Amino acid sequence: MLGAMLLGPEKIEIRTVPVPRPGSGEILLSVEAATTCGTDVKVFRRGGHPRMLQVPTLFGHEMAGRIAAVGPGVTTFSVGDAVVVANSAPCLTCDACQMGRENLCQDLHYLNGAFAEYLLVPKRFVERNTHLIPKNLSFEKAALTEPLGCVLHGIDACDLPRYGQRGPVEILVFGAGPIGLLFVAALAMEGHRVILADPNPGRLKIGKKLGAAETIEIARGGGQADVILAKTQDGRGAWIAIDATGVPEVWSDAIASVRPGGLVNLFGGCAPGTTVSLDTHLIHYSELTIKGVYHHRPETIRKALKVLANPEFKADLLLSAERPIEAVEDALRSMMRKESLKVVIKKQLAPDG
Numbered sequence: 579m580l581g582a583m584l585l586g587p588e589k590i591e592i593r594t595v596p597v598p599r600p601g602s603g604e605i606l607l608s609v610e611a612a613t614t615c616g617t618d619v620k621v622f623r624r625g626g627h628p629r630m631l632q633v634p635t636l637f638g639h640e641m642a643g644r645i646a647a648v649g650p651g652v653t654t655f656s657v658g659d660a661v662v663v664a665n666s667a668p669c670l671t672c673d674a675c676q677m678g679r680e681n682l683c684q685d686l687h688y689l690n691g692a693f694a695e696y697l698l699v700p701k702r703f704v705e706r707n708t709h710l711i712p713k714n715l716s717f718e719k720a721a722l723t724e725p726l727g728c729v730l731h732g733i734d735a736c737d738l739p740r741y742g743q744r745g746p747v748e749i750l751v752f753g754a755g756p757i758g759l760l761f762v763a764a765l766a767m768e769g770h771r772v773i774l775a776d777p778n779p780g781r782l783k784i785g786k787k788l789g790a791a792e793t794i795e796i797a798r799g800g801g802q803a804d805v806i807l808a809k810t811q812d813g814r815g816a817w818i819a820i821d822a823t824g825v826p827e828v829w830s831d832a833i834a835s836v837r838p839g840g841l842v843n844l845f846g847g848c849a850p851g852t853t854v855s856l857d858t859h860l861i862h863y864s865e866l867t868i869k870g871v872y873h874h875r876p877e878t879i880r881k882a883l884k885v886l887a888n889p890e891f892k893a894d895l896l897l898s899a900e901r902p903i904e905a906v907e908d909a910l911r912s913m914m915r916k917e918s919l920k921v922v923i924k925k926q927l928a929p930d931g
């Protein structure tokens with residue numbers, strides 16, 4: 579089978595490798611659609627990821643497909659089933675897992691290799707984070723389950739039942755990449771007033787289509803809190819600000835853009851070793867809640883599939899192009915140039931179905 583092998587920083591080779599055989603409890607997934615993601619770009623640039631993968635390795639982590647074979651002992655799935663496999667599987671026994679915080683599992687396993695014709699799904703993933711795709715949902719859209727699962731986990735962290743007691747909430751989203759846009763779509767669908775800020779006018783336009791009440795074209799690199807405050811309903815800031823950029827200067831803007839009692843959700847992961855300085859007076863006297871939010875939980879993966887199956891949820895607007903496995907590097911480079919939001923990688927006709 580063909581697969582995109584990551585060998586080091588900005589080094590990918592398309593290789594022919596043997597189709598894996600599922601062992602006990604495992605399944606073989608025929609990958610029908612895999613989507614590229616900002617994390618793949620990071621991994622491509624840096625030549626790996628301390629938590630998720632070490633080179634040389636097949637990579638890609640957002641996938642949907644059909645079960646091509648099952649190993650001995652698999653009873654919950656059959657050959658031909660259309661499924662989504664999430665890219666992580668928790669242990670379910672550590673203290674984090676027991677508290678329902680499986681994204682912080684001390685022994686979280688990651689799965690990579692979606693930019694290939696087939697993917698071997700280990701037992702733990704089959705048991706804990708593989709899900710049937712609803713009938714009316716395409717493989718392309720279903721592949722967005724992972725990023726939407728992250729976003730729904732991010733929305734759970736926003737404490738909306740509390741902030742929304744008096745009705746829809748004004749929420750700022752920084753960053754109109756795929757994650758920021760999924761936040762916009764999911765929050766707008768729940769009736770909230772979302773303000774989206776990003777330097778890219780084309781992406782802001784997509785944000786509008788996904789339900790943003792307002793968009794702000796900001797300069798790159800942060801220092802924009804005043805501009806943003808002026809756009810909030812009474813100029814005092816939003817109740818909730820979400821960073822989906824992973825840029826420390828924008829984290830600071832997000833913190834400076836909420837009103838007293840507000841919540842700041844720092845969702846975009848910054849580069850290792852970076853820091854931000856905090857206005858202690860502001861945080862104390864305005865009782866700000868500032869939280870870091872990471873990854874997804876099996877529960878939000880299941881929920882994401884349901885949300886994606888709703889035709890009103892126009893996540894397909896994030897899919898900029900479809901390319902074959904051979905074009906993975908091109909696809910990632912087009913993301914680096916901000917020419918595409920996400921690219922769907924599809925195998926060409928498989929030699930043996």
Ligand SMILES: [Zn+2]
Binds near residue numbers: 640724725
């Ligand atoms: Zn992803």
Ligand SMILES: [Zn+2]
Binds near residue numbers: 668670680683685686
């Ligand atoms: Zn655990």
